Amino acid sequence: MKTGMTADEINAFLREGFPGGGNPPQVERADGRVATCRMPYRENQLRPGGTLSGPTMMALADTVVYALIFSAIGFEPLSVTTNLSINFLRKPKPADLIAEARTLKRGKALFVADVFIRSDGEDDPCAHAVVTYSIPPRT
Amino acid sequence: MKTGMTADEINAFLREGFPGGGNPPQVERADGRVATCRMPYRENQLRPGGTLSGPTMMALADTVVYALIFSAIGFEPLSVTTNLSINFLRKPKPADLIAEARTLKRGKALFVADVFIRSDGEDDPCAHAVVTYSIPPRT
Amino acid sequence: MKTGMTADEINAFLREGFPGGGNPPQVERADGRVATCRMPYRENQLRPGGTLSGPTMMALADTVVYALIFSAIGFEPLSVTTNLSINFLRKPKPADLIAEARTLKRGKALFVADVFIRSDGEDDPCAHAVVTYSIPPRT
């Protein structure tokens, strides 16, 4: 049986695996039940109105669940998102974004997690997402 | 009353408004009921497994509805996404992505559209999204 | 290989299978690509404000996709909904509701469809849903 990856191992994979994507978000914690990622604040994510872009938050939600799955079931790079639903709740501050994902279901075929995204230091969430990944069958 | 923007006007705005975002998707059609955007194929959107990244498709779904709203009700840059739900259906080919958005509801406060994303030249969709924007009140 | 069920066969199953549920919606068409169901107007679905209840429309969206799957892949009563996302767009009239489901993806493990719900005789949809079912593996 595979064992879950550590946050350091996941970060190394994300840096290698996404060469064109600039800075991937940084995994700060990943223990198989909960994972936390930090997206450093960068000015070019700004959109009109001064808020961080929705696509930035969608990518962050997708990545933090990817990291959560790696920490839960081990290296499964071919896991793919099947559904992502996100509600944008408040304008983020010009600060790092912190995403926290929690496992809702760890099935054989589907992995479901919810994600709260907050501006660093804030209590109220900027966005809330629910993300489903399809896990490839073990051979 | 404001009149809807043309595809050319929307493209000019997207190029100016997103200076750090690289190439924004190109609006090919926008008539207030339907809008179509093309996302040129770029290698750095690739993720492990050889498919275009989910975040690329989420950003495209978000942008094509933004363009649809501009074509329907005029320049409203402070319109913000409140909900985006996307299902990933098939791996896209290494080709341009074409997104087509249709108006489901054009309310005073909320604008809802669905989006089909296909690889250029393909019939079957790679992804399907439903996107809700909140429209700022007219003063 | 199983063959798809006809609308009559599906109606017979729904009447038997849901004895406590009162009148199930009536399948009017089901051809493996598209399915249509009619929910007869009943006063006790009214909620405050005079509109048909949201739960009525959610149940209808769920059932029309269940019927679509039976028409597409044959009798699979253990197929279960994994995700349902619905947007309520307009208040329905006091009339029958017509739901039309279209196949978005017919995978081995997941079946995805979108659903438009309209008041009988109206063009604009009252609600739009996207529904995912998990299909049990064939043995």
Place this chain on the structure above:
Amino acid sequence: MKTGMTADEINAFLREGFPGGGNPPQVERADGRVATCRMPYRENQLRPGGTLSGPTMMALADTVVYALIFSAIGFEPLSVTTNLSINFLRKPKPADLIAEARTLKRGKALFVADVFIRSDGEDDPCAHAVVTYSIPPRT
């Protein structure tokens, strides 16, 4: 300014307002931040496969957020659901269902909450929903 309703007041309204709906779920707690509803187990909610029906859980998710809004902002019977997205995670036991809703956003126009539904006495959720209501403007 209106004050929030108590659980007893909300239960009285639900019993009066839904005369045809049989037994509405029972609000057990509602304090403006969190609301809890119990749906008593009834055999006629069973569907093939022995699980409680998805529509039962969708109706319960919708109602617990309706109750949460009443407890948060007072009597607003014309509040309407605009979006409901639900993931079905595990088969419920043949037991009462307990739904717990938490406020994610309390805006002037939109109220967003997430909902965990569990079989009474169980830790793992059967379903997880995110529900958005549109609140009518105050005059």
